[in-house]
Amino acid sequence: MITNNLENNIKNIKKHYGNSSDLKSRFVSFKKTKVAYIFLESVASDDKISNFLVKSLSYTKISSIKNLFDALKNNIFNSNLSILTKDDDIYTYLSSGFTLVLVDGFDEAICIETKSILDRGINEATTEAIIRGPKDSFTENIQTNIGLIRKRIKDNNLWINDINIGTRTKSKVSIAYINGVAKKSYINQIKKRLEKINIDGILDSGSIKEYLSKEGKAIFPKIQSTERPDVASKSLLEGKIVILVENSPFALILPSFLIDYLHSAEDYYESxxxxxxxxxxxxxxxxxxxxxxxxxxxxxxxxxxxxxxxxxxxxxxxxxxxxxxxxxxxxxxxxxxxxxxxxxxxxxxxxxxxxxxxxxxxxxxxxxxxxxxxxxxxxxxxxxxxxxxxxxxxxxxxxxxxxxxxxxxxxxxxxxxxxxxxxxxxxxxxxxxxxxxxPYTVPTSPLFIEMLKDSFIKFPKFKIKKRAQYLSKNKYKSGDR
Amino acid sequence: MKKLLFLFILFFMLTGCSDYKELNNIAIISSISIDKNGDNYIVGALVANSRNPAESNTEATAGNAVYEVESNSIAGALQKLDSILPKKIYLGHLGVVIISEDVAKEGVINITDYFFRNPETTKRFYLIMTEGKDKASDVLKMLSPLESFPFQNIRLNIENASSSGALSHNLTFSKFLEMYLKKGSDPFLPTIEIVGDIKKGSSTKSLESSDISFYIKLKGIAIFKDDKFITYANIDESRGINLAIGNVNDAVINTKLNDKDVVVNVSNIKTKKKVKLDKHPIYYIKVKGTGDIEEIDSNFNLYSNKNINIIKKKTEEEIKSLITKGITKVLSYKSDPLEFGNMLYKKNPKFYNSIDNWNDYLNKLEINIDVDINIQNKGSIKQTIKAAKK
Known part of the structure; x- marks a missing residue:
């Protein structure tokens, strides 16, 4: 709960974090009003904080003290700014690397994005190597991963919905699909199943596989996981649904069938x-x-x-x-x-x-x-x-x-x-x-002749005109949407 | 869970846990020879997976171990063999069964019951008999420098000899039984002969010299009546019979032109037999093939078609005379390997059954032979070298 008293707010937050050594706060006096900003040093980037806060504070022109909050809100140089009141939100954002700006006398907090980059750069895929084709792979940063997909599918119909899973890890799980191609019923089912998860935390996309589909009958996997953005994009275009999990370089693709494991990414780039x-x-x-x-x-x-x-x-x-x-x-x-x-x-x-x-x-x-x-x-x-x-x-x-x-x-x-x-x-x-x-053994049984053209052997692209009926109601691939 | 249990129970109702054999516990018998000694049979068995002592365990060669046992039945003999060998006998890969002349004289069917009844043996093994006083087990003991697996020696010899030369025929056990059981047909068997000294032939030491004077040779066919051996056919007659039956890949036909030899290699021989029934049956045998001129021993040139036609006619006459000789010989012994009786029976069973004594009728059959050879290949030269010298 954020109260009007600045000192109490800061003390509260510090107490909730058990006085962790990486929780830093700084008080600034602004024309006799106290402003404090608080951040976690380990996940927030010092450069960004000094760039955004310090510079913007010096550029802020205020006419009266009452409008200090609004002035700050409008003048801080940051593209990602939100106003928070709830406790849960505060702790989630703080731990994600955001900086909170609290003003004495106001019971809302301004939250600006100052995440530091804690990942490796985009490397070559280590588990799925191909000879000819793009070689970049997903990393542990979910925004980068989404970006790698977005830059391949520039359609505005690529919709991405978020869910937070894990009571302590609060990991962000993004569900990506192309509206108009993927079937809504599948997406709703996936969301329902994910929302039912009640667990401490998940650390990798592999952990949520069991919740998405029941294992056990034939030991064969029903959910494909891939490290390559081009494979994920191709699946999206066919009408499948891609799930990205924070801190995991492996994306999940549903639904996947036996025939998908016999394919590789290279197949679509060769004759x-x-x-x-x-x-x-x-x-x-x-x-x-x-x-x-x-x-x-x-x-x-x-x-x-x-x-x-x-x-x-x-x-x-x-x-x-x-x-x-x-x-x-x-x-x-x-x-x-x-x-x-x-x-x-x-x-x-x-x-x-x-x-x-x-x-x-x-x-x-x-x-x-x-x-x-x-x-x-x-x-x-x-x-x-x-x-x-x-x-x-x-x-x-x-x-x-x-x-x-x-x-x-x-x-x-x-x-x-x-x-x-x-x-x-x-x-x-x-x-x-x-x-x-x-069924798992589609397209051979039940028989979908159009999809057989891309199963055990591959016909040239111009001969495969339709999408799979079981994946998408939108039949034709080119031109008409 | 119930389904799994059901499946498990289903398992144990099926046959077969007793069929489990480890590879190093079986003695693979690939050839069997049957001789006669009074009332008893002497059965010789060639164990194919015996070790070749000169090579290491992992090399691709095998030794040649022949065991002989005596008993008054085939099954008894093979069981005695079990008591000699440290491994269990496995007959699934039986390749050749060799019979001596004495066994054939008393009737081949006497020994066939065991092989046909046993579900483990294949019925595709070759059946062959030895000529004269040769022992059948001696044939098994022959080594050859060309084969690293001695068990292949006999079998490949048979296959090779039957595909060219028209002298021999690779007759399988099932085909023999088929010819025996058919109405109006008699079987025949190819024969094999040992050349050279068997003592030398069965020791690996003599393989080290380059003078190989011992080998097994396939000869002509033996004529049978029902299942009893009657007599041998000589080379011309055997070739005639084989050409009339028609399973020859290629055969070399010698003809004489102006007293000089002309050799034509006839291949792709296909024979068709027909019977026409009027008051008495008339048989038609039509032989078709392609010929390649292989050797001309004169100054005969091949420039004109007329010359080639002369060679063609001569070859056809020669084949016809070979077939006639063969047929006369077999029919004179009242044996019918060409299934004339069977053809008539299929055409008109009443007529066949109305003949009182088919065996005597055989001698009076009217058979027309028509040979058509198409000389295709004349080789690389048209003029012989002798003619060119002039």
């Missing part, structure tokens, strides 16, 4: 023939990374009739002297590779590259020479891991890992029949995921 072939390879690597270990187990222990003569003989000779059953060998090497991958992320950059390559090759070679595993296992596991590296979304890779293990389990028990059963379970689970009542 469609190349892109179609690349997408087919990616689809192939998706199938290979899940099925290869299970297929190997099924073929060598249950259905040896399937592989050609020479291969069977070679495999059988190579496996002589190996003590473990095939499944155990496979799980051993897969575990080793996963541990290597995890360690590779944590190692400081200087020794990073050499450890992973050296580790993989030498461990594999040594394991073969020591007689722990047979040579073909190394090839199978290396092939599987490399196929998995094609995908960048962390949740997706996680899902692939789980399903790989499930397939291995079923193949060990029942061979090919096991793989078929596991595949049926996989299919049933995938087809039963829904996001905003849109």
């Amino acid at each position: 469609s023939l190349n892109v179609s072939l690349t997408r087919l390879f990616r689809l192939l690597s998706f199938i290979l990374t899940i099925l290869t270990p299970a297929f190997y187990i099924a073929v060598t222990t249950w259905n040896q009739e399937v592989i050609p003569n020479e291969l069977l003989i070679s495999l059988s000779i190579q496996k002589a002297g190996v003590p473990f059953p095939t499944t155990l060998e496979l799980l051993l090497m897969i575990t080793t590779f996963e541990i290597l991958k995890e360690a590779d992320i944590r190692i400081p950059n200087a020794t990073g590259a050499s450890v992973s390559i050296v580790g993989a090759l030498i461990l594999g070679e040594a394991a073969v020479s020591a007689g722990i595993v047979s040579p073909i296992i190394i090839i199978v596991v290396a092939f599987t891991s490399i196929s998995g590296l094609v995908y960048t979304d962390v949740d997706f890779i996680n899902a692939i890992r789980w399903w790989r293990l499930i397939f291995i389990f079923f193949a060990t028990i029942m061979g090919f029949i096991g793989i078929v059963v596991a595949f049926l379970i996989f299919l049933i689970r995938i087809c039963s995921i829904e996001m905003f009542s849109i």
